[in-house]
Amino acid sequence: MKLIIRLAQANYFAFFFFISFLLPPSVFGQTCTSSVAGPTAITCPTGYGEYLAIPCYVNGDPLAGGTTGKMDAFVVFPYTNQGKPGDATYKTPLHAAKFSTVGSVWAVANVPSRNVFYTSALLKRHVGLGPQGLGGLYKFDYTSGTWSSFDVDAMTGVNLGTISRTPYDGMPLGANELPPDIGSPSWDVDAYSQVGRTGLGGMDASDDGNTLWMMNLGARELLKLDISGTSPTLIARYSVPDPGCTNGTYRPWAVKCHLGKVYIGMICDAASGGTAANLQAFVYEFTPTSSTWCQKASFPLNY
Secondary structure (H helix, E strand, O other): OEEEEEOOOOOOEEEEEOOOOOOOOOOOOOOOOOOOOOOOOOOOOOHHHHEEEEEOOOOEOOOOOOOHHHOEEEEEEEOOOOOOOOOOOOOOOEEEEEHHHHEOEEEEEEEHHHOEEEEEEOOEOOEOEOOOHHHEEEEEEOOOOEEEEEEHHHOOOOOOOOOOOEOOOOOOOOOOEOOOOOOOOOOOHHHHHHOOOOOEEEEEEOOOOOEEEEEEOOOOEEEEEEOOOOOOEEEEEEEOOOOOOOOOOEEEEEEEEEOOEEEEEEEEOOOOOOOHHHOEEEEEEEEOOOOEEEEEEEEEOOO
């Protein structure tokens, strides 16, 4: 958006440029002065919205009773944090969860209006899943410091795929068995070919904080969950469109909500005898009000 104003009694023009996706246009009439020209600051929600949450990863099975389950899995700290311990600007990070609480997680959705973070399970080789398995959805209430957990894979119609992992029953380890301690190696054979194809991918919360959008990697579909209540409920499932891949298939992952739309990222994997020329990336826009998809960008990954 560009706004041009001619200054009275002078041959000068003032140009104001706005990034439309950050500052949507506002009303401006003949008798009004512009309320968007030259903003000096943008006010963000205070409190929980000022924090960052970082998942951590540790080798082994967090549910087998060893050292893996005692390690940090989810750490929260102010985004203004700087320096080192002992500095006036430094605040000690909050060690919000051990691995035995959430296991391997990746996507994080911040809902400042409710003072909660959501994070979801990630299939990662050599790193064990949490109590809810592949469909693990974990909610951290920053005010109370408590966790709640849910199984998305158990929701009606959802199929995230399967992973073969044998519960730990002592040494030596089987081909798909994870050790209880961080210093022990493993094979984790089945996970090798399932990463990026099974379980959950990206996730984000709607602008109003009432809806959670998640990517189902197994069925390649976008999940819509109602999070306005205590427990999330599945509202709908939307199949991700096939962009048309050569010598491979499409693999959706990324999810981002913005101004009432949902944006997803995917690639063509060239996994069926393809070459670098068959690797492509795409960004699609999903409009919830009409349940329609629109391709917004594509680019090669042949570098």
